[in-house]
């Protein structure tokens with residue numbers, strides 16, 4: 001999407017973006033390593049597209065200087081019953097926001113704004129290269145599940161890079177890949193990198209490239225794709241904090 005279109009979409013989306021919703025916190029479950037999933041019940045008329053993100057606001061005491069809100073890309077698809085957020089928790093070393101989030105009592109309400117963003121799929125007749133760094137797998141898990149549920153999984157290569165072999169959602173993703181030959185996964189443990197020849201090949205096939213993860217990760221891979229002459233209008237990215245250009 002070019003900049004003008006993206007700006008127009010944002011303006012037209014203002015009522016959705018700035019609508020404050022109350023989500024009901026239900027439960028949390030340990031995933032892998034330090035990662036947990038938190039589940040929320042959303043209002044009955046609530047609409048979100050796979051790949052969009054949300055702003056969670058949580059007023060709490062002893063707030064640190066990192067503030068009372070955070071953005072999250074749900075790892076659940078819109079058709080799954082509860083909305084799921086997957087995130088790391090570092091106990092005492094966590095921010096005051098995370099500590100408050102992880103202390104929520106079941107059935108308590110949390111303020112959520114959004115959905116926001118353009119990290120969604122428009123054209124399922126295209127090929128896709130998804131590049132996930134660590135917890136950046138969350139929007140991709142949402143998108144892939146949503147596509148499966150609508151029976152329209154396009155050709156996707158998921159490059160999933162992690163610091164260790166503890167890949168969130170690995171068993172589930174492997175099962176999807178096993179029964180859907182058009183969905184391929186390449187697990188990469190740091191410092192192993194994505195094969196550039198494969199990226200060039202995907203570029204020749206006019207694939208659309210989506211990158212999600214920490215800002216440093218997104219910056220590196222966006223620059224890599226640009227250096228391989230992949231047109232910027234075929235690259236979308238979802239930096240998990242504001243990306244400094």
Ligand SMILES: Cc1cc2nc3c(=O)[nH]c(=O)nc-3n(C[C@H](O)[C@H](O)[C@H](O)COP(=O)(O)OP(=O)(O)OC[C@H]3O[C@@H](n4cnc5c(N)ncnc54)[C@H](O)[C@@H]3O)c2cc1C
Pocket residue numbers: 053066070071072073074075085086087088089090093094095097098135138139238239240241242
């Ligand atoms: C569009 C978007 C989508 C996102 N989706 C997700 C998602 O699905 N899952 C997810 O986990 N996160 C996601 N994030 C990031 C999320 O908003 C938080 O930034 C992240 O979870 C870190 O949380 P925290 O700041 O509470 O730090 P904690 O996780 O509590 O931080 C742990 C430790 O990391 C260090 N640290 C981390 N961030 C900072 C910082 N800004 N400044 C200083 N030290 C820091 C600190 O040493 C701290 O002790 C997304 C962000 C964006 C913008």
